[in-house]
Amino acid sequence: MNALIGKLNDGGPIFTYTIMVLILVIIVLFVKAILENDYSRKSRSIVASIGWFALAWGYLGRTFGLIMAFDNIAAAGEITPAATAGGLKMALVGPLCGLTAFLLARTFILVLQLKSKKETFD
Numbered sequence: 001m002n003a004l005i006g007k008l009n010d011g012g013p014i015f016t017y018t019i020m021v022l023i024l025v026i027i028v029l030f031v032k033a034i035l036e037n038d039y040s041r042k043s044r045s046i047v048a049s050i051g052w053f054a055l056a057w058g059y060l061g062r063t064f065g066l067i068m069a070f071d072n073i074a075a076a077g078e079i080t081p082a083a084t085a086g087g088l089k090m091a092l093v094g095p096l097c098g099l100t101a102f103l104l105a106r107t108f109i110l111v112l113q114l115k116s117k118k119e120t121f122d
């Protein structure tokens with residue numbers, strides 16, 4: 001668990017923890033839709049929008065991470081692994097978290113669509 005928290009911190013806490021909260025929101029909305037048998041387009045649209053936002057937020061974190069890496073290179077005057085490691089970690093972890101949230105949202109949307117079609121045929 002400490003390793004996961006460490007990686008989330010490496011990715012820029014503002015970006016990664018926000019995405020983790022969005023993942024929890026996606027899960028709660030999905031469970032709510034399943035429990036209430038609400039497979040409507042509105043439920044799927046909300047989950048999709050949050051998934052897209054998480055993906056975009058992760059790539060925004062990547063942009064900041066790359067800027068930090070280039071700032072470290074400029075400040076050091078030379079390229080060393082230590083000078084760029086922090087920025088590159090942030091540049092990789094943020095999009096990974098965002099992509100995870102996006103794929104989770106898309107999977108839940110597929111399940112809701114399948115359940116909606118199943119109810120139509122029953």
